[in-house]
Amino acid sequence: MRDVFRSIVVGVSEAETSRDAARTAVALAEATGATLHFVTAVTDGRVDVIEIGSDRFVVDAVESARLVLDDFIASLGTSVECTAHAVVQSPAKALIEVAEMHGADLIVGTPELQAGVLHDADDFVASGSSQGSSTVLPRNTSGS
Numbered sequence: 001m002r003d004v005f006r007s008i009v010v011g012v013s014e015a016e017t018s019r020d021a022a023r024t025a026v027a028l029a030e031a032t033g034a035t036l037h038f039v040t041a042v043t044d045g046r047v048d049v050i051e052i053g054s055d056r057f058v059v060d061a062v063e064s065a066r067l068v069l070d071d072f073i074a075s076l077g078t079s080v081e082c083t084a085h086a087v088v089q090s091p092a093k094a095l096i097e098v099a100e101m102h103g104a105d106l107i108v109g110t111p112e113l114q115a116g117v118l119h120d121a122d123d124f125v126a127s128g129s130s131q132g133s134s135t136v137l138p139r140n141t142s143g144s
Contacts (some may be wrong), residue, residue, distance in 0.1 A: 004032045004034075005029075005032045005105040005106050006034055006035065006103075006104065006105055007100065007104040007105055007106075008025050008029050008032075008034045008036050008037065008062055008104060008106045008108060009039060009098050009099045009105055009106070009107045010022050010024075010025035010036065010037070010038055010067060010107070010108040011039050011041070011095045011108075011109040012039065012040050012092055012109070013040060013091070017114070018130070021109050022038065022072070022076070022108075023076070023110050024108055026080065028108065029078070029080040030080055030108070033080075034079070034080070034105070034106075035102070036080050036082045037085060037099075037102050038069055038072075038082060038085065038087070039085045039087060039094050039095050039098045040065050040069045040084075041064050041085075041088075041090060041091040041094040041095075042061055042086070042088050043088070043089055044061055045061055045062050045088035047060045047061070047127045050057065064084045064087035065086040067087070069084045069085075070084050075134060083102075085098050085100070090144070095109060115124055
């Protein structure tokens with residue numbers, strides 16, 4: 001089953017169903033040799049600066065989300081090649097953006113998230129399969 005998929009995108013949030021989808025994506029990537037691209041959506045990309053006396057603290061929502069995502073990826077203990085993306089966008093659009101950037105063959109996520117992907121992307125098909133709390137959407141390669 002190696003080389004069936006070269007690139008898999010998975011959406012991750014704090015929801016346990018999302019983390020289950022990530023575990024499904026890891027299993028698929030390990031079985032196929034695919035690179036795995038983890039995506040978390042950030043609705044507010046604000047950067048706040050807090051000054052206390054002579055100290056200055058910068059709070060970056062996107063960077064904070066990416067660090068949380070990095071910690072989650074590390075907790076999975078996988079040896080597959082992975083990237084982490086924190087994107088200021090709706091969850092479905094963030095997945096599509098990263099899938100297009102990496103030419104993903106597959107998007108894995110919760111059924112609710114996949115409904116948004118199908119609404120916004122023409123090149124992923126609804127003929128995917130359900131794996132417990134995860135839905136797998138392959139890229140449409142038929143050219144239609």
